[in-house]
Amino acid sequence: MIIGIPKEIKNNESRVGMTPAGVLELTKLGHKVLIQSTAGDSSGFDDEDYHAAGATVLPTIDRIYAQSDMIVKVKEPIELEYRLIKEGQIIFTYFHFASNQGLTEAMMKSKSICIAYETVQLSDGTLPLLTPMSEVAGRMAIQQGAKYLEKPVKGKGLLLGGVPGVPPGKVLILGAGTVGIQAAKMAAGLGAQVTVLDVNMNRLRYVNDIMPSHVVTEFSNEYNIRKHIKTSDLIIGGILITGAKAPKLITSDMLKQMQPGTVIVDVAVDQGGCVETTRPTTHEEPAYIIDDVVHYCVANMPGAVPHTSTVALTNVTLPYVLQLAEKGWEQACQDDDALAKGVNIVDGKVTFEPILEAFDWNKSFA
Numbered sequence: 009m010i011i012g013i014p015k016e017i018k019n020n021e022s023r024v025g026m027t028p029a030g031v032l033e034l035t036k037l038g039h040k041v042l043i044q045s046t047a048g049d050s051s052g053f054d055d056e057d058y059h060a061a062g063a064t065v066l067p068t069i070d071r072i073y074a075q076s077d078m079i080v081k082v083k084e085p086i087e088l089e090y091r092l093i094k095e096g097q098i099i100f101t102y103f104h105f106a107s108n109q110g111l112t113e114a115m116m117k118s119k120s121i122c123i124a125y126e127t128v129q130l131s132d133g134t135l136p137l138l139t140p141m142s143e144v145a146g147r148m149a150i151q152q153g154a155k156y157l158e159k160p161v162k163g164k165g166l167l168l169g170g171v172p173g174v175p176p177g178k179v180l181i182l183g184a185g186t187v188g189i190q191a192a193k194m195a196a197g198l199g200a201q202v203t204v205l206d207v208n209m210n211r212l213r214y215v216n217d218i219m220p221s222h223v224v225t226e227f228s229n230e231y232n233i234r235k236h237i238k239t240s241d242l243i244i245g246g247i248l249i250t251g252a253k254a255p256k257l258i259t260s261d262m263l264k265q266m267q268p269g270t271v272i273v274d275v276a277v278d279q280g281g282c283v284e285t286t287r288p289t290t291h292e293e294p295a296y297i298i299d300d301v302v303h304y305c306v307a308n309m310p311g312a313v314p315h316t317s318t319v320a321l322t323n324v325t326l327p328y329v330l331q332l333a334e335k336g337w338e339q340a341c342q343d344d345d346a347l348a349k350g351v352n353i354v355d356g357k358v359t360f361e362p363i364l365e366a367f368d369w370n371k372s373f374a
């Protein structure tokens with residue numbers, strides 16, 4: 009199969025769909041990989057790295073799309089790319105169709121095979137191609153939170169780990185999922201006093217089993233949240249209710265109960281945020297202040313660390329890319345139920361029910 013890796017052209021996207029390591033695995037099996045020149049630069053991989061792994065470097069995005077049977081990328085195609093996509097071409101990437109009707113209609117029109125990273129789902133319900141980005145965001149939340157606690161950026165002026173003779177900071181983590189556990193691990197590593205809240209007792213049991221004793225768990229409810237926010241230095245929002253907007257666990261009146269310079273990193277901002285005063289920000293201007301509380305609410309946190317994010321993402325996508333290349337999409341999906349769940353649009357038809365529901369389309373229309 010011929011596999012094409014275009015350069016990402018969506019604003020602020022620096023990741024790339026495949027590392028040279030992935031290229032090598034494909035070329036070893038006899039597949040041809042085409043990569044657009046400079047596509048990997050921001051992730052720390054130059055054209056020579058790809059060439060050495062067996063890829064052919066092409067100068068334009070048009071040639072990548074025109075010559076490939078399968079496109080492997082990171083973000084959904086943007087309008088400039090719509091006209092490049094061919095009938096029958098496999099597009100394997102993050103799509104998030106349910107929030108973008110224009111994209112959905114464009115991909116239906118293209119008659120391509122759209123396989124969405126975010127809906128590839130294992131039998132235990134987990135989403136293996138989303139997990140690494142939550143891992144990155146969870147770890148980054150503490151790194152960013154610690155920085156925003158510094159005085160020049162209007163934080164409390166507090167070193168999260170403390171020093172001998174000065175106690176460490178207090179970190180409150182809402183949600184003990186992937187983001188919450190990675191954040192707890194980083195905060196614990198810095199020596200902070202960490203409290204993790206969740207409504208799922210199994211998650212709390214797990215945290216309690218694996219974390220050191222300065223990470224404590226409590227059930228998530230309004231009473232406990234109100235109790236902890238008064239003394240917390242850094243609050244991390246890592247809530248997810250699948251398919252729904254995040255509940256507002258911290259309401260605007262609660263900000264007045266917090267100490268000035270408290271920092272909130274609302275990682276759940278991409279689902280609307282779990283703090284009432286959250287609004288999405290970008291890496292250019294990541295934080296804002298309301299009632300003396302610093303809010304960091306970047307919706308694509310992994311975008312700031314493209315090297316780590318690219319490698320983490322392609323580690324998990326590569327096994328599926330190899331299956332698709334070796335067997336073709338139909339056989340690969342017959343053999344792998346998780347991959348089959350990723351198929352969203354085939355030959356102009358939406359095959360993933362939640363997209364139909366999102367746009368109120370019935371099946372005959374689709």
Ligand SMILES: NC(=O)c1ccc[n+]([C@@H]2O[C@H](COP(=O)([O-])OP(=O)(O)OC[C@H]3O[C@@H](n4cnc5c(N)ncnc54)[C@H](O)[C@@H]3O)[C@@H](O)[C@H]2O)c1
Nearest residue numbers: 142145183185186187206208228246247248276307308309
């Ligand atoms: N901003 C970014 O760049 C970025 C990157 C990755 C993920 N995210 C977002 O981070 C959020 C968390 O993702 P995840 O992968 O950790 O999800 P997850 O499903 O692994 O964990 C979510 C946790 O929230 C818990 N929860 C639900 N309701 C709760 C409540 N009322 N109180 C306390 N806990 C509650 C669940 O029990 C679960 O343990 C999601 O919204 C995700 O989209 C954002």
